[in-house]
Amino acid sequence: MVEELVAAGVTVGSLGVVYAMAAARVVKQYERGVVLRLGKLQRSVRGPGLTMIVPGVDRLRKVNMQIVTMPVPAQDGITRDNVTVRVDAVIYFKVVDAADAVVQVEDYRFAVSQMAQTSLRSIIGKSDLDDLLSNREKLNQGLELMIDSPAIGWGVQIDRVEIKDVSLPETMKRSMARQAEADRERRARVINADAELQASKKLAEAAHEMSEEPAALQLRLLQTVVAVAAEKNSTLVLPFPVELLRFLERAQQALPQQPQQPQGQPVSRPGKSGTEMPAADAPVPVDPAKLPESGAEEAETGAPGHPARARTGQD
Secondary structure (H helix, E strand, O other): HHHHHHHHHOOOHHHHHHHHHHHEEOOOOOOEEEEEEEEEEEOOOOOOOEEEOOOOOEEEEEEEOEEEEEEEEEEEEEEOOOOOOEEEEEEEEEOOOOHHHHHOOOHHHHHHHHHHHHHHHHHHHHOHHHHHHOHHHHHHHHHHHHHHHHHHOOOOEEEEEEEEEOOOOHHHHHHHHHHHHHHHHHHHHHHHHHHHHHHHHHHHHHHHHHHHHHHHHHHHHHHHHHHOOOOOOOOOOOOOOOOHHHHHHHEEEEEEEEOOOOOOOOEEEEOOOOOOOOOOOOOOOOOOOHOOOHHHHHHOOOOOOOOOOOOOOOO
């Protein structure tokens, strides 16, 4: 009899140990346990630690409550200003209601991923290229709101959404580089022009001051010579006053100009004795008395080689 009782006790104890091992569950600190009893949700969510369920009747599903970092695959799209871009992002979310995450959606991770991809494509089509490149904070907030609206019913809270990279075509990159270079060149020219304007105003004020005090110009010239000589150069630069050049120019303009002789008329030149000399083209008178006999005879008879004409009228 005693042996039968002992055997029955051992059997009951073994069954109890087996039941306890089958019913015992351990929920970690970052997890919550959702119990489905015969397919019906038990509203009491099991906290971290050791918990017991009915083997064969209850089914415990553990839900991770940590923040999940999920990369969003790169999405191709066309911006509002008709530029083809490729954008990828990253999303941070966590489960705030374990029961809704189990009951309301089949796979909340997959659902959040698909919602993030569709929202990213939608935000690309509504934005300009400049907003994608420079105004990402506003786009991140809009993308977060678009994903968080349906995720609330899934027991999921979107913590943060970040656009990681925006890939542009090579032609667009070259165009943007040329635009940036032209803009920098324009700003450089504007700055140089502004500097020239300010310098011209200061130089005009300095010239006005020096015109009232002529000695100031001479002192400035001496300072220039000292500045050049301080470099220990072998060449000494002496500034030439501009006023002297202007004086010489005025003096040259004041000189009377000689009248020009008309062409085709003989010009007489004064000789050594003070008499006027005939021009080169004018005929020179010849005195027969001063010529030799042959010369006188030619002068009387005319040009050489022609027969002489009688001055008395005889044959």
